[in-house]
Each structure stands twice: as structure tokens, then as C-alpha cells.
Amino acid sequence: MIRIYRWDQASGCGRFLQLSELPTTIQEACAEQVVWWIDLENPTTEEEARIYREFLPIHPLTIEDITRIRRLPDDGQPHLPKVEEFRDYLFVITNPIPLGSTVDALEQPMQPTQLSAVLTRHVLITHHYMPLEAITSVVRYLERHDEQGERGPDYLFHLILDVQVDGYAPLLDRIVDELETIEESIYERTMASLLNRLLQVKRRILGLRKTLILEREVLARLNRGEFQLVDAREVVYYRNVYDHLVRYTELIESGREMVTDLMQSHMTAISNRLNEIMKVLAMISTVVLPMTLVAGIYGMNFEHMPELHWTVGYPLALSMMATLGIGSFVFFRWKKWI
Amino acid sequence: MIRIYRWDQASGCGRFLQLSELPTTIQEACAEQVVWWIDLENPTTEEEARIYREFLPIHPLTIEDITRIRRLPDDGQPHLPKVEEFRDYLFVITNPIPLGSTVDALEQPMQPTQLSAVLTRHVLITHHYMPLEAITSVVRYLERHDEQGERGPDYLFHLILDVQVDGYAPLLDRIVDELETIEESIYERTMASLLNRLLQVKRRILGLRKTLILEREVLARLNRGEFQLVDAREVVYYRNVYDHLVRYTELIESGREMVTDLMQSHMTAISNRLNEIMKVLAMISTVVLPMTLVAGIYGMNFEHMPELHWTVGYPLALSMMATLGIGSFVFFRWKKWI
Amino acid sequence: MIRIYRWDQASGCGRFLQLSELPTTIQEACAEQVVWWIDLENPTTEEEARIYREFLPIHPLTIEDITRIRRLPDDGQPHLPKVEEFRDYLFVITNPIPLGSTVDALEQPMQPTQLSAVLTRHVLITHHYMPLEAITSVVRYLERHDEQGERGPDYLFHLILDVQVDGYAPLLDRIVDELETIEESIYERTMASLLNRLLQVKRRILGLRKTLILEREVLARLNRGEFQLVDAREVVYYRNVYDHLVRYTELIESGREMVTDLMQSHMTAISNRLNEIMKVLAMISTVVLPMTLVAGIYGMNFEHMPELHWTVGYPLALSMMATLGIGSFVFFRWKKWI
Amino acid sequence: MIRIYRWDQASGCGRFLQLSELPTTIQEACAEQVVWWIDLENPTTEEEARIYREFLPIHPLTIEDITRIRRLPDDGQPHLPKVEEFRDYLFVITNPIPLGSTVDALEQPMQPTQLSAVLTRHVLITHHYMPLEAITSVVRYLERHDEQGERGPDYLFHLILDVQVDGYAPLLDRIVDELETIEESIYERTMASLLNRLLQVKRRILGLRKTLILEREVLARLNRGEFQLVDAREVVYYRNVYDHLVRYTELIESGREMVTDLMQSHMTAISNRLNEIMKVLAMISTVVLPMTLVAGIYGMNFEHMPELHWTVGYPLALSMMATLGIGSFVFFRWKKWI
Amino acid sequence: MIRIYRWDQASGCGRFLQLSELPTTIQEACAEQVVWWIDLENPTTEEEARIYREFLPIHPLTIEDITRIRRLPDDGQPHLPKVEEFRDYLFVITNPIPLGSTVDALEQPMQPTQLSAVLTRHVLITHHYMPLEAITSVVRYLERHDEQGERGPDYLFHLILDVQVDGYAPLLDRIVDELETIEESIYERTMASLLNRLLQVKRRILGLRKTLILEREVLARLNRGEFQLVDAREVVYYRNVYDHLVRYTELIESGREMVTDLMQSHMTAISNRLNEIMKVLAMISTVVLPMTLVAGIYGMNFEHMPELHWTVGYPLALSMMATLGIGSFVFFRWKKWI
């Protein structure tokens, strides 16, 4: 599906067009003072050819990077975030969370998808295989404020990045919730499953962290005034998105630290359990074994055992046992050994 | 609430004004050689509009950052410390500890708040939602030394930062005290609660550390002469604040190191306890089991057991038991096995 | 074996030649506008002398680096990846996986081999002792598209690097598969062999990681426009290879992290097993020892033990035992001690 | 106490003066070609005012830093090492070990003190609250070689730094000795006190390390020719002091590594002890429990137990016990289980 | 002992001279186009004065660094590797392994010695207290190729460095061998001595690593064209030595990683042993204790125990015991508890 938005200075307003209204080449399209945004959502190869070979011819390697997910369906991984400057365009890849994937966040591995953008002075082309919140939300915004196209492709692209980056927030919340759930149950049960779940969350954290760090790098470069296509006027907007990424990175680092702490707690809990079990064993043995010894002694069959004939022999033996049992328990307790 | 301080060269002294005395725009306000400090404490949106839209119009994104706590009450987190240069002003965010929050420091998670400052050549505007020691203390200072306004907004802002940064000291003391309390009790009890408390302190440390590192970064940039608005003459004051942050960062790093050491001590203490428990068990078993065996032997019902008919059989058996018990104990002790 | 490919502008096409068709020196060879690619696969010392001393004389230290594997057969290690600029050529070493070595990847230590390349404006000389997928695949490509020589030695070299770098992918897959196999069996058995296998994979990962990091460094330098021999036009191709190396490095880092996690899981599994074993021991002792004590008591031979004469003495004793056994079990269970 | 040294070109020699001989201001003092060194040892506030406000007026913040120990007696910590350039002087703080504090090094926390130096082209002012080896040794040197003042304040200051830095050596020796003592006793006893002592040494190491790293930073900056007040001719001397700091840093890093290793050894020693204790328990149980079972069997009161009536019943039972005991011991030993 | 080599352009060849043939000063010595190499092996102080004070006067601090080992015999440590530029010479220190010290490498701590070199445009002076392979091998080389002096002191110095750096190889081999020996025996015995040996190797590794890293730093600086005394023509030779250091650093890092892995294996092996010991104990107790209980029951002396009078009582009791023993064993086994 292709969405086409066009703003021109003459009318001062923008609107969404049909593909048939798109001029053949960018030279024709930019004769006057205009701004184009072309969005390809899960496009056919014909649509891709129309845009990337006919309308705005780009480098074959850029096309290769853009179409990575379709070309390598087995791998399924998007291209990692990057920004690359070509002679006549800027090429940016980010990894947004696709629409609807945050709900069942931790049950299956997070699968970020790929958003590829090509920017020139007058044109922004975005490309993605999955429907994205960032795109639909900016489309809705332009429907309400069509004149905003005037601020140029770099401003439009920032709007997309802004929504996209904030799309990580629910996922981060989910991770923190999960960690808190694990934390609550860490002293209850010391099951192997707990560690499994923790390592699963950790893998999720490391994956998200990698994405955040690489995107922060991309935003930092867009910020620095390294690329002329990003106007000085818009740098402050990119800086704002960068700030959000910094915050999320801090959150994810805290999450990572928390995983380490929980693992440590888990190991300590296991060791504590062992100590408790051993204490029970030591207590029982300390109390019962000496008593059993006394019983054993008076169970011997010697002919000459005067105690056996005493009337108070039996009660005496029983109290000796009780004394021994309680005594050894008290003694070890007093020595703080158990 | 808005506080307004104005110093002018003509009179050479400064005083606090009413909001009604504030000129409409900064152009009017700075016609002569003056210095303004405007402080907004938990302001209404009207007050914010009066200052940030009418008096000194600033970028919408700056307003967004300033009002973050009000806009996102659920999140509750202040914007992370940063310094940002705009064409006509410098924008600084720091995270002070709000007044009165240090007393119950460790019972609840530390909640730093947000102080946002806008600096121009003649004006300093500060904004915060909670009452701050840093602000009230500088207000009191200016009431006593009203002529100090002469040194400019950058000097006034340094005064605020100086008090603010020293506000971390009691919190750091509290953390160190807590760590020392934990340290004293680490060999007494090996409760799970100890680790919990330790991890709680650790989280506090990591949070404070993040704040300190980011603010040190901000101060380092203000130091470096990167921004023209900070006079060479005042750089030495910012360097002084920076020095304090370095000291606090060193303290917090020591605290972090100490947490790691205490965790290690805790684990070692648990292992030592286990060794002690097991030693008791081994000692009891080593002494009593062989004695019980002897008792068992002479409790057998064989017809032909000559010892049973000896007069000294019983005392002999008892001494055999004693010998065995003491002997095996001594033997294992001598082998240094228990 | 020497393969010689030559493209010239006059005819506009390229073809593979015999060694006898090679001009004596590079000066003769490059009189017209031509591109040469000379590949030495496990060459004789005569062939090396023909190329590196006669055709294109290079520095003795470069020859030393190129022939390292032959000179030091005991060590068997290739030279580590590097790029080195000389006055009249660029010298690059990479470490490809030799053909056929990925199948039995983990059974024996991965043995990357050495690919040495000398680049001038008109000539690419590659040298390797083992047959390489990267070389044969580019040879096949040039047989089909002989005119591609026109793009120069830097483009040809990029083609080789591209195939070579993707040769790491199956090895990475193999490592990830192995890690997943280990992960599945980590709670089943806690054999020492598991740790051994894990450490073996770890060593493999660290070896591959070192190669990837050094090659990424080489590619980064080729990217940066540091060397004039790499045309601006071709930099984008080198950037593409670099991107792949970044992805593989990320994968290998994940693998490394996973090894650490699996070690932790292994240790936790061992500790859990110990807890389970001790629980059995504690349970048995807790239940049986008190019962044995009762039996011991009624096995004593005192004359005056009234219970012994009761008709219900025996059943009473048995139920006392049962009560004690079940009771102590229930008690400790209730205290959550076992 | 104030010491004043003055060298002048006219006489070519230097001597120590009384405070009354000091000119009122530096302008008077430096009319001719002279070199001054003024040392304030635990001075009164009047002495400080005489030097820092009258003789050579310095920035109030510098005075604040210099007098930190007196102003904050509760904190007791010196200002961390730093170098700071002002318009007309260079300000350096280092943290020397005070005289006599190395003897009882590990019994109480190392307490470095503060040495503050102000350097101009003609004057060196040093300030400290405790008597310092570095100062007295340079005083003695100047008494013997009074003409050395000719080389300027930067040379004099280097002499002080040189002695000061070498003052860390005995402390480092003490730490290494302590670590070696701990190492020797690590397998003897596994007391909690050992870990305590180790952590105490570690804290000492981390404190010293922080000082060394910050001073190395200071020396590195003095080396780099960053400050004009340090003559190119003297840079080599500062480089020499820097070298010593590098060596000490390497030593302290080794000490830190050794602490980590000793902790690991300690934990392993505890685990080994546990294994040994458990082995004793397992051995006793394995040998004695089966023997006791046999005794129990022949202690049963069945009417029809033919063995009881055999003449060889008793010796047979005893040998059966011996066989069982030895047998199960040998069996488990052979299985390498104990 | 002093060795003196001199090459002059007039004759085009070099030869070794007697000390008496050495001109008094470097000015005399370098009147014509010559190259000198002066090697001081464990020289007397007179010889040092002849060279460093008379022939080529150098800075007193350089002399101090050169003579460190003699000045501080107690410390015994060489000066750490460094390169230092003076106005008229370059001063380099490296730490070679002295001749014959590699054989008994691990039995005693590796003791690298110090090689100090002073380089000018025409003169190379080397100084060392122990005989060095690097020196004797270059002497032998110059005896065979006396004309090589033509390439200058920087080339001669590179020859020395090349041999010296390769002198680390046998030591590295020795460390790897030792680690492999330890690895083989890690599951056999879990003696404390193993950890001791491992920590000893680790200390050796860390020592060598420090040397390698600092020397790599020195070589990197000599490479970078930072010092004019190293001709562009010779940089490639220094780069070659640097490459070797990179390889050795990689090897030593692998060794370090391996030490960590072996420690982990050792701890796991200890834990596994504990599990095995406990399993034996649990097995014995599980089987024997219930049987003993049955024996105890039928050893009670109640008057009314019908089973005691049954003819099949005894066999029944024995089979009950067998059933209980086997049963509880099978039950716990089936539950996978032991």
C-alpha cells in the first residue's frame, strides 16, 4: 500500500494523493516549492520499483537494506538501526515495535520490525512491512493539520521518530512489572523455573538495550548537525527524541542491574533454604540420637545390670533420655551452633 | 507562586517586586542595564503563560520539558539533568532533593524533583513544583545582600546550584550510616531480610549515582567555557560546584563498592553457618553412632554370648562405648576433619 | 596455483589468462587502462617470487606476513586481520573460514586461515593457502560478468570480502544451535561434561569474536576514506560489508552473554539438586529417627515397665510411633523447614 | 607557623627569613629578579590573611578550598587532588600521607591530609595543617643547597611532589605485606574475621587508588605543557614524578586483583572444608549404620530365629557386621563416591 | 662491559672497536657521516660516566632511570616500559626476559629485566644489567652483515626490539602448557593446591600482560611518526614489532580468560563432589534407617506381640525390611530425588 502526501507553497496546504497523481520522477515533482511524503506499507515489488527505481532512484545497496526482511524471511531479523549519508539522500533505519505486539510482550520473544527512511530536501520516503503506530498517528495528525507539511521532510520524519520511540515505553513497563512479580516470589519458591523466567526477561532486556543504544547513536548523529538535510531549526526536535532514548536507556540499564540482583537473591535464597533444611536435620539428630543411645544401653542383655532391677529404673532412664535430649539441644543452641 | 527580583545599575541595588510590576516583555524589561531573577514555585498555568509565552517566549519543547512532572503525574519522574543551548537562551535542568525529603530517606524511594532554569544575558528564570532549599536560601541571601544582583544571572544561578548540590550530602550520609548498620549485623543474623535491605540501599545508590553523573556532565559543560552566557569570571564558581559533585560521586562509588563487599560477606556468612551446622551434625553422629552400635551388639539375643555372663560385662561395655565415642571424636579431630 | 584475470578499456571486457601471458613487470602491465586480479592459491615459492619480487615488488616484511602460515607451520595460526598502507600499495589481511570447515565446526577448534591482499590502483593480488569460497565464488561471478572488472580492484576486493564475511554466518548458527542444545539439557543432568562443553563453545566464541572485532576495525578504516585507493564510489560497498560484521559481532556478543547465563543456570541447578537430596535425607531422618527411639525404649530390659504387660501395649506403641513420625513430619512441614 | 625562603639573582644565593622581613605585597617583593617560597604549616587565620589577602590576594574560592580541613573538622576529609588555573596563579592540591602515619597503617583507616600550593612566576606558597616529610626534607635540602632557588618555584614545587609521592611507598609495602600474611593463613582457618580483614585492606586499597589516580591526572596535566608556569625545562622533572605514580598505580592495581583472588580462595577453602566434613559424616554413616542394622535384627525377640541357637551365631553375626561395614566402605570408595 | 660498533659512509662498512678507539665526545665522533652503536652490559660506574657524562651527556633523570636496578637492589623491579623525548635524544625503556630465565619459568616469579636505549640521529646507546638474547643476536648479525649499519640507529634498535619481543613467546607457551596441565587434572582432584597453582599462573599472566600492554603503547608511539628520529622508512619495521606484541597480547588475554574459566570449573567440580557425597549419605540413610526401625520394633519386649510367636515371623520381618529398604530407595529414585 502506498500513501502519498503533498504540500505546496502556492496553496499553502497539503493533501493525500492517489499513486496515479505522483509525477514520474523527482525532477518533475520538485519543480515548484513542494514537500512530499511517500509511505510504503508492505508494498508489492512493483510499488517499490515505481518509487525507488523510477521516482527517486537510489543505490542498489540501499534497496537491499530496505528489503532485508522480505529477502531473508528465515532470519526474520530487521536490519540494525543506522544512518548513512549518500550523495543525494540520507538513509535511516530504525527498529520500531510493530502495532499490537506489546500486549503479549513477554510470552514470545520481542520482534521489532524495520522502518527505513530516505530523506532529501523535498521528499521523505518511509518503508515498512508491518503497520506502525508511528505512521498511522502522523497520518492522522496531517489530516487534521495539513499545512504542517510546510516545515519540511525532516520535521515530518521527526514526528514519526517521536511516536516510534515512545512506543518502547509500554514494553519497558511490562518488563519492570515482570521483574517486580519475580521479585515478590523469590523467597517463596526456589524453583528452577524462576531462574528460567529471569533469564528470559534478561534476554529481552539485552535485545531491547541493543536496539536503544544503536538508535541513540543514530539520533545523536542526527542531532550533531552532521547532516545538512536536518535543518538547524529542526535539530531541537531531534534532540527531544534523543532525550527520550536516553531516559529509556537509563530504565533498561536499571532493569539489567535488577536482573543481576534478583539472580543473586535467588542464589542466596537457595543457600538459605539449604541452611534451614540442614538445621532441621542437625536438630533432630542432636536430640534423638543420644536418647536412642540410652535406650540401646538398657536394651543390652547383660546378666549383671543393677539398674534393670531398680523399681525407679525405667522412669530414671526416661528422664535421663529427656535430660540428654534437651541438654544437648540447649548446649548446641547456647554455643549458637544450631 | 512567582518571586521577582530586579537589580539595576542606576540605583546599584536590588529588590523583590510584585508580578504587576513586571514589564510585559523582556525588550521593555532590559532597556536599561538590569538583572532579573524570576522564580516560579508550583505556578499556575496562567503564571507559566505570563512568563514563558509573554515575557520571554521560549521554544515549545522547552516548555514541554519544564512542565514534564505536571504533564505526566503517573510517571512522577523528573526530566533527567541536561544543558541545552538555544539561539537566545541557555536551558538547564537539574534534579534537586525537595525540602524535607531527606529525613525519611531510606524508608521510601528517594524522589528527586526537577529544577528548570532559563538563562539569558539579563534574566534568570527558575521553575520547580516543590519548595526547594536552594531557592529559599538564595532568596534570603539576596534579601541581606541585595546589591549582589550586579554579578549577573549566571552568578545567581551558580548560587542556587551550590546549595542544591550540597543538598545531596545528608542523603549520602544516610546511605553510609545504613551501610554501616548493615555491616555490623552481617555476621549476627543471616536473614533474607538483610539482603533485601542491602538491595534496597543499592537501588537508592544507583539512582543517586545516575543523577550525580548526569549533573556532573552538565557542570563540566558549563565549566568548559562552551557557553558564552557563563562569563569567564564566573567559571571558577561553576568549577567549585563541579568539585563538590566529583567528591559526592567518589562517595557514591565507594558506597556501591561497599554494597558489593557486603553481599559477598553475606554469602560467606551463610556458607560459614552451613559449615558450623554440619560440624555439629558430624560431631554428634561421629560420637553417638558407634556407641549405639555397641549397645546394639549386646542387645542381641544369641544364646552363646559369653560377655553377657561376665560380672564386669556391663561396665566393660560402657567403657568400650565411651572409648569408641571419645576415640572416634579424637581421631577425626586429629585428622582435622572436624 | 595462479589465476590471472585481466580487463582492459579498449575491448571493454575481461578474461582469465595463463601465467605466461602476464607481462614481466607492473609498469609494462599497466601501460594502457587495465585492471588485473592475480590470485595465488597455495602457490609454490617460485610463483610467489614471480609475482611479489618480479611483477610487483613489495616490502620484505609484507612477504613475511603473507607467508606466515608456511613459515611457521607449528604455530599454525594465521596473521591477525590488519590493514597497512605502503607508499605504493595497500596491504590487507583477513581471516576467512576455509572451504568445508564449517560442517564439523564444534568437534574441533575452528581454524580460520589467512587471506592476504595487495591493492594498487590497477592491480589486486590475493594470496591464500587453502581454497576459499570467497575466491571461487568471485571467479564464477567474473566468468559470467567479465565486464565488471571495469569497476577496479577495490570493487573486486569488496566482492571477495562480502562473500568471506558471510561465511561466518553458518558458524554462528552452529554455535547458537549448540547453545540451545545445552540449554535444553541443563536441568536434566548436572554432569561435569556439560560445563566442559559450555567452556568449549565459549572458547570458540571468544576466538571468533577476536577475529570479528579486528576485521570490523579493518573495514571501519577502509570505510572512513582513510585510504585513497578505495574510491568514494566504492566506500558504500565496504560500508555494507561493515554492516554485516556489526550484525555478526552483535550475535557473537549475545552468544557470549548466553554462555555466562548458562553457567549460572548450571551452578543453580547443582545447588537445587543438593537442596533436593538434603530434603530427602532430612525427611527420612525426621520421620524414622523418633520412631526408632520409641522402639528402643520398649526394647529396654527393665523389670518394672508396666506398659510391657498391657494387652494394648504393643498397638499403643505402634500408634505412638506413627503419631510421632507423622507428627514431626507435619510439624516441620508446617514450619516450612522441609 | 610560616617559613619564608628567598633567593635573589643579585647575590645568587637564598636564605630563610623572618615573617617581618616579608614585603607587604608581591609587587614590592618581586621588583628585582627573585624567587620566594612561603610555607604555612598549620597557620593561624592571621597568618593566612597576611599571605592570602595581603601579600598575594587570591580568589575566595581558592581560600575556601585551602582551608577545607579547618572549616569542616567533622568531615575530616581533605579536598581531592586537582590542578586549577587562575588568571595570575596556578592552584594545585595533593593528598600526602602525614608524617608518622605509616607505622600503624592498617590498624586505623589511612588518613591522607591536604597540601595546597599556589604558584606564580616568582612565588610558591604551600599550605598544610599537618607536618609533612615532603616539606621538611626540601627545607633541609635548601639549607644545604641554598642557591638551588635559582631554578624557580616550579622546580621547588617538583622537589616537594617528588618526596611526597615516594611517601606512598611504605604504605604500599605495608598493604602487600598484610595481603601476604592473609594469604598464608587462608587455608588454615576459615574464620569470618579473615574476610573482615581482607575487606578492610580492600577499602584501604580503594582509598589509596582514588588518591593515586587523581594525582596522576594532576601530574599528567602539569606534564603536558598545558600550563605556562611550568617551564619546558622542568617538565622532565614532573614527568619523573608522574612515572613514580604510574608504578604505584600498577602496584595498587595488583593489590586489588590479589584481594579478589584471596576472596575466591577463601570461598573455595570454605567449600573444601564443607566437603571434608560431609565426607566424615558419610563415612561414619556408611560404615556404622549397616552394622547397627545387623545388631538390631539379632536383637529381635522372635521365637523362631534359628541363628540365635547356633554356637557360632554370635561370632558369625559379628563378622557379618564387620564384613558389611568394611564392604560398604570399600564399595563406596571404589565407586569414588567418598 | 662495553661493545662499540661503528659504521662510516667513507668505507661503507662497519666494525667493532675497543673503548680506547671511541672519540671523547659525540661532536668529534659524528664529524663525518657515521653510525655508532654502544652497548653497556652490566657496566661499571666508570664506564657509565665515560658514556653518559663524557661522550653523550644526558639528563640526570635519564641516568637515574637507567640505573634504577643498581640503585634499588632491594626492590629489584625494572623501570616500567616508556618512551620519552628529550631535546637531543629519544629515551626508550623496555622489559626483556633475561637470557636463560624461561626454562624454570613457572617455578619462580618471572623477573623481566630492564633495557634502556638512548637514540640520536647517529648514535644508539643500549644499557642493561643482564646478558640479553636480543643484544647478542644483533651483535652476531652485525658480525655477518657489517654494512647494515648504514640504515641508521633506528634500524639497529628495531632489530633489538624484534628479537626481544619474540623472547616472550616461549614464556607464553609455558603458561599455556601449564594451564592445559591444570585443565586436565581439574576433575580428578579438588585439592586446594590446584587453586593455588592457578592463582600463581594468573599472577604471572597479569605481570606479563602489564609489560606487554605498556610495551605495545611504546611501540604504537614509535609507529605513529610522533618522533622524528624514527625515519618514515623504518616505521614499517616498528609496525612489524607492534604486530607481534598485538598477537602476544591476544594470547595473554586468552590465557587470562582461561584462568577464569578454570576457576569456575574448579568451583563447579567441588560442588559436584559435594552432591555425590551427599547422595551416598542420603542413599544409605534412606535404605538402612527404615530397616533398622523394623528391627527395633520386633526387639521390643511387650508381652503381647503375636508376630513374635508365628513360625514365619522372623522371615516375614526380614522380608518386610528388605521390602522397605528397596521400596524407599526405589521410591526416591523414581521421584528423582536421589
Ligand SMILES: [Mg+2]
Ligand atoms: Mg550492544
Ligand SMILES: [Mg+2]
Ligand atoms: Mg551512544
Ligand SMILES: [Mg+2]
Ligand atoms: Mg525529554
Ligand SMILES: [Mg+2]
Ligand atoms: Mg546516560
Ligand SMILES: [Mg+2]
Ligand atoms: Mg546520554
Ligand SMILES: [Mg+2]
Ligand atoms: Mg553494573
Ligand SMILES: [Mg+2]
Ligand atoms: Mg559471582
Ligand SMILES: [Mg+2]
Ligand atoms: Mg545507571
Ligand SMILES: [Mg+2]
Ligand atoms: Mg561524566
Ligand SMILES: [Mg+2]
Ligand atoms: Mg571543593
Ligand SMILES: [Mg+2]
Ligand atoms: Mg573522579
Ligand SMILES: [Mg+2]
Ligand atoms: Mg572527575
Ligand SMILES: [Mg+2]
Ligand atoms: Mg572506587
Ligand SMILES: [Mg+2]
Ligand atoms: Mg573495534
Ligand SMILES: [Mg+2]
Ligand atoms: Mg546490511
Ligand SMILES: [Mg+2]
Ligand atoms: Mg555495535
